[in-house]
Amino acid sequence: MSKTLHIKTPKMNLFRSLAELLFDHLIPEGKNLPLQTEVDELASHKRGSVREYYIRKLTSVLMILTLTGLLAFITFLLTGRQDRSLPQSRLSRPGYGENDMDTSLSLSVSGMKESEDLDIHVSPRKYDKKEVAHLLKKAETQLKQELPGDNSSLEEIRSPLCFPENLVNGTVRAEYTVLPPDILDDDGAIIGQVSEDGTPVSIEAELHLQNQTRTVKYGAIVFPPLLTEEEAFRKELDHALLQADTEDPTAEFISLPDEAGGKKLSWKKPKSPLPMLLLVFSLLLPLIFWIQKDEEVRQEALNRRERLELDYSELLFKLTLLLGAGLTIKGAFARICSQYEVSSSFSLHPVYGEIRYMLREISGGVPQETAYENFGRRCGLPQYIKLGSLLAQNLRKGARGLTALLEKEAFLSLQQHRQAARKMGEKASMKMLFPMILMFIDVIIILMVPALLSM
Numbered sequence: 001m002s003k004t005l006h007i008k009t010p011k012m013n014l015f016r017s018l019a020e021l022l023f024d025h026l027i028p029e030g031k032n033l034p035l036q037t038e039v040d041e042l043a044s045h046k047r048g049s050v051r052e053y054y055i056r057k058l059t060s061v062l063m064i065l066t067l068t069g070l071l072a073f074i075t076f077l078l079t080g081r082q083d084r085s086l087p088q089s090r091l092s093r094p095g096y097g098e099n100d101m102d103t104s105l106s107l108s109v110s111g112m113k114e115s116e117d118l119d120i121h122v123s124p125r126k127y128d129k130k131e132v133a134h135l136l137k138k139a140e141t142q143l144k145q146e147l148p149g150d151n152s153s154l155e156e157i158r159s160p161l162c163f164p165e166n167l168v169n170g171t172v173r174a175e176y177t178v179l180p181p182d183i184l185d186d187d188g189a190i191i192g193q194v195s196e197d198g199t200p201v202s203i204e205a206e207l208h209l210q211n212q213t214r215t216v217k218y219g220a221i222v223f224p225p226l227l228t229e230e231e232a233f234r235k236e237l238d239h240a241l242l243q244a245d246t247e248d249p250t251a252e253f254i255s256l257p258d259e260a261g262g263k264k265l266s267w268k269k270p271k272s273p274l275p276m277l278l279l280v281f282s283l284l285l286p287l288i289f290w291i292q293k294d295e296e297v298r299q300e301a302l303n304r305r306e307r308l309e310l311d312y313s314e315l316l317f318k319l320t321l322l323l324g325a326g327l328t329i330k331g332a333f334a335r336i337c338s339q340y341e342v343s344s345s346f347s348l349h350p351v352y353g354e355i356r357y358m359l360r361e362i363s364g365g366v367p368q369e370t371a372y373e374n375f376g377r378r379c380g381l382p383q384y385i386k387l388g389s390l391l392a393q394n395l396r397k398g399a400r401g402l403t404a405l406l407e408k409e410a411f412l413s414l415q416q417h418r419q420a421a422r423k424m425g426e427k428a429s430m431k432m433l434f435p436m437i438l439m440f441i442d443v444i445i446i447l448m449v450p451a452l453l454s455m
Contacts, residue, residue, distance in 0.1 A: 015066070019058040023051065035294055038301035041380050057293050061286040068282030076275040086267045090253035093122055105256075106271070110264035117270050122254065123165070123245060136214045139167035139207050143174065147203070147218060149188065154220040156198070161188030161220070167207070177204040183222055185239050186246065194222045236261035304350050305381060311351045312383050316410035323403050329391055330368060334359060354378050369395045383413060 027033070036050050043049030086105070094101045101122040108115040142164075148154055149162035161184065163176050178184045179202045182192040198221040207214045240257035247254070256267050315336070322332035333355050340352040358375040362368055369392035376388025387409070394402045 013059075015062045016055065016059045019055045019062055023055055023058060027054075035297050035301075037380075038297050041378070042297065042300055042304060053297070057290065060293075061290055064289060065282060065286045068278065068285055072275055072278035072282050075278050079272045079275055086256065086269065089256035089258060089267050091120070091122055091256065093252060093254055104270050106268040108266040108268065110266075112263075115268070120241060120256075121245070123249070135168050135171055136207050136209050136212060139172035139174070139209070140214060140216050142167050143205060143207070143216065144218075147205075154218060157190070157220050157222040158225050160190065161203075163188040171209065173208045175206045175208070177206075178202070179204070185242070187238060187242050189235050189238065190222060190225050191235065191239065194224050196224065198223050233261040233263070237265075307349060308351050308379055308381055308384065311349050312381070313410055313413040315351055316387075316406055316413055320403055320406045320410055323406065329372075329395070330359070330362060351379065351384075368392075383409075 033050060033054065035053075039050050039053045043053075091103065091105075102119060103122065104117050104119050106115050107118045146162045146164055148157075150159045151157050151161070163174070163186065165174060166172065167174055176186065176188075180192075183190065183194060183199060183201050184203075185191045201220050201222055203218045203220060205216050205218070207216070237257070237260040240260045244254045244256055256265070258265055318336050319329075319332055322335055323329070327335065337352055337355045337359060340349065354375055357378070358371050361371045361374065366374075372388045372391040372395075374388070376385040379385070379388075390402070390405065390409075
């Protein structure tokens with residue numbers, strides 16, 4: 001539904017002054033701007049309407065940019081002053097029955113300039129679970145497949161083994177014992193001195209489910225891995241973190257290691273991403289606002305043209321009837337405008353608002369033929385421009401047969417009115433298509449889900 005764009009001069013303020021300064025210095029005088037035609041039509045071709053529209057929009061953008069930027073700056077200051085250190089290097093462990101916790105911490109290592117974010121896994125506090133006994137066999141099969149890890153087989157171990165703590169989707173808990181104990185750590189990584197020809201080890205896994213325990217044993221041959229300094233440090237760090245996690249499973253906190261691989265460690269909470277998100281938001285929001293305002297103007301102008309096209313035939317029939325009754329052109333327009341002011345709103349039918357503006361021009365001293373031509377140009381559609389020229393020509397030359405010409409034009413416009421109404425109906429049908437598809441999908445789901453559940 002179309003509505004007229006009313007240009008109001010807001011109270012002067014700092015943002016508006018800056019917007020006027022930017023517009024007057026950056027936009028050359030007389031340059032054609034985007035949406036200039038639409039804004040001019042919606043403002044009934046008032047002088048300065050395009051400039052006022054862009055200044056108002058630029059003022060709003062400057063206000064949004066300033067407020068969001070200030071909010072981002074304040075957030076930077078607040079987050080920068082927050083104490084992100086961990087007291088006694090401790091993390092809260094999940095309670096009984098809760099899921100495992102993965103958290104990210106900022107690690108600072110002595111001798112290294114930059115800190116890094118490190119993902120740390122913390123298991124929950126242990127508690128008894130009621131499980132099903134037949135899952136133990138399934139857990140044994142799964143463990144046999146996962147135990148070699150990235151190694152081709154247990155006959156040649158050069159990379160860490162996989163010691164899953166939980167099997168069968170977490171229903172079975174596994175504990176491992178490695179003999180000799182100084183070759184592999186609890187995570188399956190190689191930590192001890194092994195022979196170049198391979199060192200045999202025995203791996204015993206206890207699978208716990210309710211009150212039942214199944215013990216399985218595997219034999220493996222471990223060869224020395226080729227590790228870089230970084231890999232060695234990572235191994236020591238992982239081992240230290242695992243020891244911190246498994247040292248006292250019933251404790252409320254875990255103590256993070258202060259040293260790994262001969263290097264001192266310090267832990268901090270990671271920086272909050274909120275300031276950066278606010279900064280991005282402060283840059284995107286004005287752009288979205290700018291585009292959205294332009295789209296509103298385009299839609300209003302399109303709706304206005306559609307209403308003008310639909311009202312054209314009705315206006316011609318009324319003019320023909322009133323002129324045939326003996327009224328002058330000005331009198332006919334005055335009668336149409338006065339009748340419509342009582343029955344409806346100019347925002348719904350912009351042509352009557354243009355008629356009222358035309359009558360005010362005539363009352364202000366503008367010649368009638370000029371006012372009629374201005375009326376056609378303000379409406380912007382070819383048929384209205386033709387109507388304004390026809391009325392002005394009739395006044396200048398006194399041509400006869402105006403009523404017959406208008407009546408012929410009215411019948412021709414009636415066909416155009418029907419085509420415009422048909423297009424609007426097709427648009428409405430297309431808008432209803434998507435909701436109908438969603439309703440169809442809902443019906444299919446309602447019918448199919450019970451049938452599938454009953455199978």
